[in-house]
């Protein structure tokens with residue numbers, strides 16, 4: 001197999017759910033935003049809007065609204081009982097768009113995750129907070145993030161200095177086939 005820095009980063013990225021309190025640097029943040037903005041999009045419509053939150057108070061208040069809505073006793077997501085939705089990462093990047101642009105949002109997300117990995121940072125992609133964001137009760141949060149109420153939350157990415165080294169999660173085999181022209 002071919003190996004280079006990009007391939008190494010793809011193969012060794014892991015979801016991180018424990019972070020140190022240390023904030024990422026301004027340079028790192030600027031780089032992540034640039035990599036997000038340089039993601040390709042269908043017909044180059046560039047539909048995604050990014051909001052970066054670096055306020056623990058803001059995120060903890062959002063977490064209370066989220067867990068009040070979903071239920072504090074619902075073991076809905078990984079480490080639900082012990083972590084807030086954003087796993088205490090110091091930076092969370094929220095991606096919104098008008099209409100359905102899940103593909104574009106997903107591609108932007110992976111740009112962020114891999115760029116972060118290449119800088120030695122950990123990430124967790126977060127879909128769960130969509131339960132709040134895309135609910136009527138999320139309108140208040142969109143307002144705080146300066147996002148129009150009719151924009152849809154697509155996904156978020158928590159970023160920070162990882163404080164764990166999770167084992168790789170096995171990938172399923174047999175999920176691909178190679179079809180070649182018969183000649």
Ligand SMILES: Cc1cc2nc3c(=O)[nH]c(=O)nc-3n(C[C@H](O)[C@H](O)[C@H](O)COP(=O)(O)O)c2cc1C
Pocket residue numbers: 013014015016017077078124125126127128129155169
């Ligand atoms: C679209 C999407 C949504 C996810 N949402 C959450 C989430 O809300 N909370 C969480 O802790 N992890 C979330 N994850 C992380 C996945 O659980 C994780 O990627 C998966 O278990 C594979 O582990 P790995 O990333 O270490 O390879 C999400 C991942 C993706 C791609």
